[in-house]
Amino acid sequence: MLAIAAAVTALWPRSAPETVPVLVAAHALAAGAALSPQDVRVVRAPPDLRPEGALAEPAEVAGQVLAGAAAAGEPLTRVRLVGPEGTALAAGPGAAAVPVRPADPALSALLRPGSRVDVVAPADASSAARVVADDAVVLAVRPDEPDTGPLLLLGLPRTAAHEVAAVSLRGPVTVTLR
Numbered sequence: 001m002l003a004i005a006a007a008v009t010a011l012w013p014r015s016a017p018e019t020v021p022v023l024v025a026a027h028a029l030a031a032g033a034a035l036s037p038q039d040v041r042v043v044r045a046p047p048d049l050r051p052e053g054a055l056a057e058p059a060e061v062a063g064q065v066l067a068g069a070a071a072a073g074e075p076l077t078r079v080r081l082v083g084p085e086g087t088a089l090a091a092g093p094g095a096a097a098v099p100v101r102p103a104d105p106a107l108s109a110l111l112r113p114g115s116r117v118d119v120v121a122p123a124d125a126s127s128a129a130r131v132v133a134d135d136a137v138v139l140a141v142r143p144d145e146p147d148t149g150p151l152l153l154l155g156l157p158r159t160a161a162h163e164v165a166a167v168s169l170r171g172p173v174t175v176t177l178r
Contacts, residue, residue, distance in 0.1 A: 021057075
């Protein structure tokens with residue numbers, strides 16, 4: 001009787017385990033990459049292995065910017081994208097993202113998403129400097145581009161982000177690492 005029960009159990013069709021869609025990088029992606037649906041693919045994973053905030057549809061990343069590099073097959077989550085939600089998660093509610101081109105292009109090689117920096121600019125025409133904003137979080141580091149240099153995307157409280165944007169229009173700015 002036990003042998004019959006074991007045989008029936010072995011031959012009985014089993015249902016497939018439950019899975020959910022998870023969006024992963026289709027290939028290695030650089031920090032600051034503007035994403036398209038071709039940069040990602042959907043895989044199925046058990047629900048308990050799906051990261052919190054994981055994306056599920058390729059259309060969710062169209063035009064979004066990746067905050068940090070991603071390896072092929074790495075799950076993509078909302079916090080990995082630069083945008084209102086990622087900015088709020090990284091820099092706090094009411095934060096804004098502001099682009100900055102540092103006066104010294106080599107500085108960007110020292111920064112990674114999540115780094116904390118202070119933004120410094122000349123106080124006036126003299127050589128004195130002032131801290132324009134402190135404790136900014138680096139959201140993304142775009143690579144060095146010919147003629148323009150690298151670009152940092154910083155997350156700051158909205159008022160400080162406005163000040164940094166205005167100062168960077170008047171002249172060079174730099175950042176100091178915390």
